[in-house]
Amino acid sequence: MDGLVLGRRIRYYRKERGLTLEALSERTGLLPSRLSLIENGKREPKLSVLQQLADAFEVDLTEMLSGTPPDERSRLEIDVERAQRSPAYEALGLPHLASVKTLPDEVLTVLRGLHRELDRRVIESTATPEEARRANTELRLTMRERNNAMPEIDAAADQLLSRVDHTRGALSHHHVAEMAKHLGFTLIYVDDLPGSTRSITDLENGRIYLPPASIPGGHGLRAMALQAMAHRVLGHRRPTDYADFLRQRLEINYFAASCLMPLDRSVAFLQDAKDRRDMAVEDFRDAFGVTHEAAALRMTNLLTEHLGISLHMLRVDGDGAISRVYENDGLPLPVDVTGSIEGQFLCRKFSARQAFANRNRTTETYQYTDTPAGTFWCSTQTGTTAQETFSITIGVPFDEARWFRGRNTKARAVSTCPDDEQCCRAPEAAQAERWTNRVWPSARVHARTFSPLPTGDFPGVDQREVFEFLERHDAGSREEA
Structure with missing residues (x-):
């Protein structure tokens, strides 16, 4: 429950009934100072206290707990108070208004408009492709430090x-x-x-x-x-x-995945598959009735944190561009000057791109790839929508492949990307000599x-x-x- 909205609803009911804080205190047995803190959104009341207040106002508890302000005046006060807590306002170093309830509606309307314009300009000034890539990179690195796990969301x-x-x-x-x-x-x-x-x-x-x-x-x-x-x-x-x-x-994607693939049941399923040395994204996908991509992403939340397996997950577009990535196993990937991987082109020799050439796209493609950072095993599934073709890959370092189905594959490739242009980006010498400048x-x-x-x-x-x-x-x- 939003404390500011709840507080304003309580104040609204109190004033509508012509009660002072002292009079409400006599009805409920709650101290006036405590009631004031609740009305100002500075104290979160227990359910029993809320029921006492609802009884004193003679309203249904669910009505009092409605998530909307009771009137336009309250909405103005809440918007201005909330705006003063925003990082954009705090960065200005300006003082906070101690109380907004004595200000006229016109003043609050102007203040709200100014705060909204301030927020709009802050967002506009940071909404550049470079800033987006930086923000996305910082978030990815933060999640890597956490093994891509959010136990608090799993609990929720x-x-x-x-x-x-x-x-x-x-x-x-x-x-x-x-x-x-x-x-x-x-x-x-x-x-x-x-x-x-x-x-x-x-x-x-x-x-x-x-x-x-x-x-x-x-x-x-x-x-x-x-x-x-x-x-x-x-x-x-x-x-x-x-x-x-x-x-x-x-966070909302993580929450949805946690509901569709609950923590305890998912870990038990994956642990059993690991014990049998038969882990596969497709089995995990089918067991919980989700998409292949959702299952692969959920495995990034669970394998390191609960089964001790480092890994990487890639979604690659049909043209070879990386659109989604997670890795904590040292897989060498291309990055731009901001540290962003999304939008960069993956080496042609990785299974995430090799799989596009397969005629049978109903089964997964398995491959070992030797890289400057070591050998990695990958399992790739391709898919097609009305707009695009893509591949979903889950991969692990060589030593971890023993837990997965498809580890016996004979398919193997060598990649020296991203630092070596001769790997898959530079043309062959004879072709370059024939066609350069022509x-x-x-x-x-x-x-x-x-x-x-x-x-x-x-x-x-x-x-x-x-x-x-x-x-x-x-x-x-x-x-x-």
Whole structure:
């Protein structure tokens, strides 16, 4: 529960009933000073205290715990107080307003507008491709230090899962809907979501809007719903900058994976496979009813932290560019001047690119690759969407391959990338001699090279379309009622 919103709702009920802090104290037995701290969002009350207050106001507890401010004045006060706690404001070194409740509405409106413009300019000034790559690199390095594990999020997922009767097999849509209900949400599937969104959460009315299933079973919708719920479970606030936005995205993806592939059951499954020396991404994927990529990513959360296996995971586009990466096993990968790996081209000799040449893409491709940093074993699966072809790779150092299916492969390659251009980037000498200065190819430049980073309260989201969508569906709900 947001302490500022809760405090303003309590103050609203108190004043609406004409009560002073002292009068409310007499009704509840709570000290006026304690009540003041609660109203100012500086003290988190226990559930028993909240029930006492609800009884004193003669309102239902769930109504008092609504996550929206009780009126526009309260919303203004909350926005200004919250803005004063932002890193952008603190960086200015300006004093904090001790109290905003005595300021006129017009002053609060101006202050809120100034804070929003300050935040917008801060985000705009940092929303460059270089800053995004730096932020992404810092996040990746931080996660590598943690073995890509977030035990606090695993615990939060387990706690929510305990509210539904889910003990084995894949997490069903019914279970996901029950989890949403426990958090006060209803899942609604619509076919008119704005193109810039994957889901929309209506906090005021407790609705999570999702697209209709595009394939039978609609397994991807479970992850979307869980990601939307994660923002509430993890206590996220509006992103303060692009780095904060990336961190939140990582956390909600981790939370969804923790729900779909619960910690204890996942570790037990992988430990059993390791004991049998038959670990495989495809088995892990099928056991929990998730995508190959989701299973591979979840293995990065678990193998090092719980089974002591270092590894790497790669998603590579059909043109050879790395779009997603995690590694803590020393695999040599290309980096740019910011330290970013994403967007760089992987060596042609790695299985992540060799697999594209395979005609049979229903089975995994296994390969050993000798590199300047040692020999690595990899397992690669390719996939195709309407927009792209890609590969998903899980790999480990040579000594760790003994735990995996496919370790007996005879396929082997030698890569001297990324430092040696002669490995796969430089043309052969005879070809270079024949064609240098005799050809002028027209390069195909990726649109993403020039695309500005998305900005706004929620980067990449068209806010006008979102608000129009909410107005449309809110009106429809009122008509049905």
